[in-house]
Amino acid sequence: MPFKKILQEDISFFHSISGNNVLTDKEQLERCASDETEDLHFLPEIVLQPDTVEAVSNIMRYCNEQTIPVTARGAGTGLSGGALAIYGGVVLDMKRFNKIIKLDKRNFQVITEPGIITQELQEYVKAEGLFYPPDPASKGSCFIGGNVSENSGGPKAVKYGVVKDYVLNLEIVLANGDVMWTGANVLKNATGYNLTQLVVGSEGTLGIITKIVLRLIPAVKHDLLLLVPFRSAVQACEAVNAILLAGYTPSALEFMERDALEWSMRYVKSEGIHLPDDIEAHLLIEVDGNDMEQLYKDAEAISAIVQQYNIDEVLFADSHEQKQMLWTLRRKVGEAVKSNSIYKEEDTVVPRAELPELLQIIKRIGKEYGFQSVCYGHAGDGNLHVNIVKGKMSDEDWKLKLPQGIRVLFKEVARLGGTISGEHGIGLVQKEYMDIVFNNAQISLMKEIKRVFDPKGILNPGKIFL
Amino acid sequence: MPFKKILQEDISFFHSISGNNVLTDKEQLERCASDETEDLHFLPEIVLQPDTVEAVSNIMRYCNEQTIPVTARGAGTGLSGGALAIYGGVVLDMKRFNKIIKLDKRNFQVITEPGIITQELQEYVKAEGLFYPPDPASKGSCFIGGNVSENSGGPKAVKYGVVKDYVLNLEIVLANGDVMWTGANVLKNATGYNLTQLVVGSEGTLGIITKIVLRLIPAVKHDLLLLVPFRSAVQACEAVNAILLAGYTPSALEFMERDALEWSMRYVKSEGIHLPDDIEAHLLIEVDGNDMEQLYKDAEAISAIVQQYNIDEVLFADSHEQKQMLWTLRRKVGEAVKSNSIYKEEDTVVPRAELPELLQIIKRIGKEYGFQSVCYGHAGDGNLHVNIVKGKMSDEDWKLKLPQGIRVLFKEVARLGGTISGEHGIGLVQKEYMDIVFNNAQISLMKEIKRVFDPKGILNPGKIFL
Numbered sequence: 032m033p034f035k036k037i038l039q040e041d042i043s044f045f046h047s048i049s050g051n052n053v054l055t056d057k058e059q060l061e062r063c064a065s066d067e068t069e070d071l072h073f074l075p076e077i078v079l080q081p082d083t084v085e086a087v088s089n090i091m092r093y094c095n096e097q098t099i100p101v102t103a104r105g106a107g108t109g110l111s112g113g114a115l116a117i118y119g120g121v122v123l124d125m126k127r128f129n130k131i132i133k134l135d136k137r138n139f140q141v142i143t144e145p146g147i148i149t150q151e152l153q154e155y156v157k158a159e160g161l162f163y164p165p166d167p168a169s170k171g172s173c174f175i176g177g178n179v180s181e182n183s184g185g186p187k188a189v190k191y192g193v194v195k196d197y198v199l200n201l202e203i204v205l206a207n208g209d210v211m212w213t214g215a216n217v218l219k220n221a222t223g224y225n226l227t228q229l230v231v232g233s234e235g236t237l238g239i240i241t242k243i244v245l246r247l248i249p250a251v252k253h254d255l256l257l258l259v260p261f262r263s264a265v266q267a268c269e270a271v272n273a274i275l276l277a278g279y280t281p282s283a284l285e286f287m288e289r290d291a292l293e294w295s296m297r298y299v300k301s302e303g304i305h306l307p308d309d310i311e312a313h314l315l316i317e318v319d320g321n322d323m324e325q326l327y328k329d330a331e332a333i334s335a336i337v338q339q340y341n342i343d344e345v346l347f348a349d350s351h352e353q354k355q356m357l358w359t360l361r362r363k364v365g366e367a368v369k370s371n372s373i374y375k376e377e378d379t380v381v382p383r384a385e386l387p388e389l390l391q392i393i394k395r396i397g398k399e400y401g402f403q404s405v406c407y408g409h410a411g412d413g414n415l416h417v418n419i420v421k422g423k424m425s426d427e428d429w430k431l432k433l434p435q436g437i438r439v440l441f442k443e444v445a446r447l448g449g450t451i452s453g454e455h456g457i458g459l460v461q462k463e464y465m466d467i468v469f470n471n472a473q474i475s476l477m478k479e480i481k482r483v484f485d486p487k488g489i490l491n492p493g494k495i496f497l
Numbered sequence: 498m499p500f501k502k503i504l505q506e507d508i509s510f511f512h513s514i515s516g517n518n519v520l521t522d523k524e525q526l527e528r529c530a531s532d533e534t535e536d537l538h539f540l541p542e543i544v545l546q547p548d549t550v551e552a553v554s555n556i557m558r559y560c561n562e563q564t565i566p567v568t569a570r571g572a573g574t575g576l577s578g579g580a581l582a583i584y585g586g587v588v589l590d591m592k593r594f595n596k597i598i599k600l601d602k603r604n605f606q607v608i609t610e611p612g613i614i615t616q617e618l619q620e621y622v623k624a625e626g627l628f629y630p631p632d633p634a635s636k637g638s639c640f641i642g643g644n645v646s647e648n649s650g651g652p653k654a655v656k657y658g659v660v661k662d663y664v665l666n667l668e669i670v671l672a673n674g675d676v677m678w679t680g681a682n683v684l685k686n687a688t689g690y691n692l693t694q695l696v697v698g699s700e701g702t703l704g705i706i707t708k709i710v711l712r713l714i715p716a717v718k719h720d721l722l723l724l725v726p727f728r729s730a731v732q733a734c735e736a737v738n739a740i741l742l743a744g745y746t747p748s749a750l751e752f753m754e755r756d757a758l759e760w761s762m763r764y765v766k767s768e769g770i771h772l773p774d775d776i777e778a779h780l781l782i783e784v785d786g787n788d789m790e791q792l793y794k795d796a797e798a799i800s801a802i803v804q805q806y807n808i809d810e811v812l813f814a815d816s817h818e819q820k821q822m823l824w825t826l827r828r829k830v831g832e833a834v835k836s837n838s839i840y841k842e843e844d845t846v847v848p849r850a851e852l853p854e855l856l857q858i859i860k861r862i863g864k865e866y867g868f869q870s871v872c873y874g875h876a877g878d879g880n881l882h883v884n885i886v887k888g889k890m891s892d893e894d895w896k897l898k899l900p901q902g903i904r905v906l907f908k909e910v911a912r913l914g915g916t917i918s919g920e921h922g923i924g925l926v927q928k929e930y931m932d933i934v935f936n937n938a939q940i941s942l943m944k945e946i947k948r949v950f951d952p953k954g955i956l957n958p959g960k961i962f963l
Binding site: 139209219221224225237249275276280325383385448450453455456457461470474 | 654746787850931
């Protein structure tokens with residue numbers, strides 16, 4: 032790529048922009064060289080920390096003129112390498128965009144800057160009786176801006192939808208420094224093209240998000256949690272659909288293979304759950320609502336449905352501590368796997384009823400290509416995370432044979448009507464597989480849209496597209 | 498616009514395309530010369546009725562080469578002139594795309610062609626225990642394809658969202674004849690740009706929709722309907738927010754000014770409702786769910802909330818006939834106004850809590866510019882239809898002064914954080930006001946996106962943009 036390397040004069044210019052922090056020493060650059068994706072490492076040439084829209088606009092205008100690549104970065108918790116400056120240049124660290132601008136309680140809306148930790152935003156609106164549902168596993172550390180950029184999901188998506196379902200309007204800075212809103216702060220909008228939804232999930236390749244308007248819903252008062260141990264993992268997947276077909280919509284419907292839970296228990300040093308030898312998988316099922324009586328009824332009905340399968344005893348969690356413990360175990364699976372082995376995480380998603388078949392396909396391909404996998408995820412949405420662990424695989428097989436296996440897996444996912452990322456994004460690590468789900472015409476349409484927003488290609492180059 | 502007029506050789510070509518009906522006689526062209534928007538009339542040069550994707554593709558490829566404009570048409574129930582061939586050319590009548598291709602009950606999805614009447618689709622999936630909520634007033638005659646093209650709403654949006662919230666994937670034919678899917682049939686998708694949401698609501702300007710994949714939800718068993726008469730229209734608007742702030746989410750929360758209901762009663766010759774002289778407006782409130790006991794509780798709680806305002810007696814409708822009668826009255830308001838006078842319909846939308854102010858603004862501007870208005874609509878979403886009736890206004894004032902009044906109104910809507918169309922689209926009749934809510938940079942970004950899909954500008958030219 033014909034990008035300009037950053038020179039002393041550029042650094043001087045960045046220093047001259049008011050509302051901008053300029054970081055250049057090695058240690059500071061190192062902090063922005065990786066995210067939570069595998070062990071990837073790309074050192075930016077410079078890290079800028081603007082805290083006003085004007086500063087972002089000035090930075091963008093300059094970088095566009097100079098053809099310097101700009102990669103926006105939130106909290107660095109991404110799982111597809113989206114925040115990594117693979118061509119060097121500027122990392123635009125958005126951590127100082129950390130204000131909640133306005134909670135509009137009358138309209139159930141919040142206007143926020145992107146650099147707020149998702150959980151903090153959730154707690155802030157909850158204190159006012161409101162609810163922002165999307166909660167990725169990293170909610171305690173990720174930024175809402177990153178969530179919007181990747182169109183994140185999380186356990187509650189099965190009932191409440193994903194980030195895109197809550198974004199009403201975005202303020203973005205284009206590559207040329209222009210600042211614009213993508214829509215309006217309304218629940219219904221048939222006014223021109225839906226630029227908002229085009230920017231959601233565009234992984235920092237179309238503009239820099241500087242303000243986010245989210246719709247909220249009334250807070251929900253109660254929830255109950257069930258952990259159901261299955262002797263057959265495929266049956267656990269089948270039960271997911273049975274629950275939904277019976278007319279119940281749990282607020283979470285999570286699948287965990289035995290290893291996922293076992294490794295997580297070891298990782299967080301929990302002994303809270305007895306795990307008999309014959310258990311292959313668990314479903315973690317949450318129901319929520321405002322009427323506790325109704326919740327117990329729903330939980331019992333769901334319990335009756337899962338009893339039709341070959342299961343061990345259902346664990347009902349109704350104390351805060353028990354629920355916390357189970358959710359911690361679920362949320363820590365990713366980290367637990369990571370701590371255990373070199374790994375690669377895939378983010379497959381299929382029409383929900385195809386999950387049992389998907390699980391069997393994964394295991395079959397694993398055997399064929401010699402890899403072990405730990406599967407878990409948001410079964411209620413058909414979104415299964417496949418953590419492939421290196422284990423005893425040779426370095427050569429890991430490097431050469433594994434991508435072939437992943438390609439075969441993704442082709443099967445596509446055959447089932449699914450796609451290659453449900454909530455992590457394509458970023459750097461999945462772009463080589465885009466051709467499986469999109470043909471040339473589709474890819475070039477997307478690239479041309481990118482060019483409309485960013486004619487010189489300076490915004491997060493090398494992501495999504497090969 | 499430098500479009501080519503259709504010649505005999507073009508007609509011959511259209512005849513040669515298999516799976517295509519070619520209509521050229523005056524009477525047939527007349528049937529496609531208008532929609533439900535005011536009294537607009539634009540005669541197409543030719544009407545084509547393809548019934549295969551291949552035929553659409555061949556038509557598009559030819560028209561693109563020849564620079565012949567193509568305007569897709571559904572059932573012609575649009576309210577912004579979107580289906581009118583204002584530059585002549587081809588009207589692509591999609592009525593023969595009338596098959597429901599697959600109801601995937603296991604995955605709560607339906608794959609349909611665009612030329613199905615929305616209500617028929619709803620009834621088809623309901624027979625299988627599933628629910629497709631978006632139900633515009635014209636649901637008994639409009640096509641699902643038009644709903645997707647305009648991102649339609651309807652009464653149920655307050656609880657269930659609008660069309661865009663149900664579209665998972667679209668098959669479209671581009672201007673050059675290329676056929677492509679915009680996404681995948683999954684509930685969560687973080688794979689490339691959201692082309693699906695870009696096409697939803699794009700009013701036939703980006704591609705021809707040939708297949709639609711909709712997500713469905715489990716059917717809801719029961720509902721209850723309340724009609725609440727308010728002595729103050731502004732208080733009726735205020736009550737909308739009070740209900741939602743109290744944590745209740747009705748499945749409909751509709752506002753009707755006195756005239757709206759009165760005219761509709763006259764239009765359908767109903768005497769079912771006593772309308773005392775001091776009533777200014779009504780709220781029509783529906784609650785739905787699977788537990789009848791809970792519904793009665795909710796209805797009572799909502800009733801208690803509205804009692805705090807200056808209201809007359811609440812009408813509880815729990816028989817099928819009563820509910821039918823009330824919904825018919827609500828759905829027929831538009832037609833009733835139309836039958837009464839020359840009119841113009843605006844489709845304002847604001848953050849919901851600003852409704853009382855919006856209503857007062859409308860009346861104030863009406864006084865200033867000499868027009869009468871009948872307001873009604875989906876108050877739960879902040880979406881208020883403003884039917885401006887010509888009444889005693891002179892032809893000259895109607896032509897010259899009214900657009901100034903509408904401009905002032907839309908500026909106020911924008912000031913309140915709203916926008917100029919909530920669910921009818923921009924089409925032909927609102928495009929002159931787009932500059933109120935979008936600046937040049939935003940408009941030209943949208944136009945450039947259009948150019949990516951349709952470089953020669955043959956798809957529904959003269960819509961959305963000036």
